[in-house]
Amino acid sequence: MLDVKKGTILLAAGVALLSGLAFARRAQSLPKSGTGAKEMGATYDVTGAYAINGAGSDGKQYTGTATISKIGGEMYKGNWVIGSTNFQSICFRDEDILSCGWSGKHDLGVVAYLVKPDNSLDGVWFEEQNTSIGKEFLVGGNNNLLGTYVIKNGETPSKKKYTGTVEISFASGVYKLKWKTGKTTFEGLGIRNGDVLTAGFNDSGDFGVLQYRIKNNGKMLTGQWAQSKQSVAGLGIETLSKK
Numbered sequence: 001m002l003d004v005k006k007g008t009i010l011l012a013a014g015v016a017l018l019s020g021l022a023f024a025r026r027a028q029s030l031p032k033s034g035t036g037a038k039e040m041g042a043t044y045d046v047t048g049a050y051a052i053n054g055a056g057s058d059g060k061q062y063t064g065t066a067t068i069s070k071i072g073g074e075m076y077k078g079n080w081v082i083g084s085t086n087f088q089s090i091c092f093r094d095e096d097i098l099s100c101g102w103s104g105k106h107d108l109g110v111v112a113y114l115v116k117p118d119n120s121l122d123g124v125w126f127e128e129q130n131t132s133i134g135k136e137f138l139v140g141g142n143n144n145l146l147g148t149y150v151i152k153n154g155e156t157p158s159k160k161k162y163t164g165t166v167e168i169s170f171a172s173g174v175y176k177l178k179w180k181t182g183k184t185t186f187e188g189l190g191i192r193n194g195d196v197l198t199a200g201f202n203d204s205g206d207f208g209v210l211q212y213r214i215k216n217n218g219k220m221l222t223g224q225w226a227q228s229k230q231s232v233a234g235l236g237i238e239t240l241s242k243k
Contacts, residue, residue, distance in 0.1 A: 050221070058232040089101065089210065090108045130157055173234050189209045191235070207227075210223055218242065
């Protein structure tokens with residue numbers, strides 16, 4: 001990903017986000033996102049205050065609170081409070097999947113790729129303090145989404161084109177991504193649920209990824225998470241229950 005300028009109109013961001021993965025899915029006649037069937041007549045209001053119940057990859061349980069607010073379109077920001085630690089998050093929704101990148105500090109980024117039948121990845125992404133999305137289309141890899149992908153078509157939210165590569169590996173249930181665009185590199189962690197691969201990314205520091213299934217019209221979010229710096233590699237689990 002490349003640095004982007006602030007201040008793009010929110011309406012345009014909303015339209016682009018709603019059409020991004022959804023358009024690619026319709027064009028390929030792919031199943032809906034998520035591991036299960038979409039709830040009939042469901043709506044997805046994920047804003048509000050939540051109680052957190054979760055467990056890390058080491059099995060240690062935790063509780064806390066979370067607040068999710070809308071930026072524009074289907075873009076959101078969140079704040080998780082667990083013990084004395086605040087975690088900042090940015091997220092966006094595609095149908096019943098909420099993709100989030102998070103960190104204890106700043107420089108947040110999140111991307112969600114639609115996994116297509118030929119193993120190409122059709123993605124949308126954005127970074128903290130921006131109000132529009134970028135696009136990224138990757139080709140290469142194999143049936144397990146591993147290997148080196150080429151960024152065939154990359155576009156920042158400010159419409160600047162870019163190219164590069166993305167190396168994807170997998171260990172302990174977590175995908176590891178490394179973007180190279182020009183002289184810049186970004187590290188990422190990914191989680192796959194059905195036909196959506198969610199990745200949080202950063203150029204430094206501790207960060208993580210969260211991917212939720214939205215249930216009961218947004219009253220409950222259930223998901224998995226991974227963190228770049230943790231004592232036990234693997235996935236944690238987390239449930240948010242709306243207050």
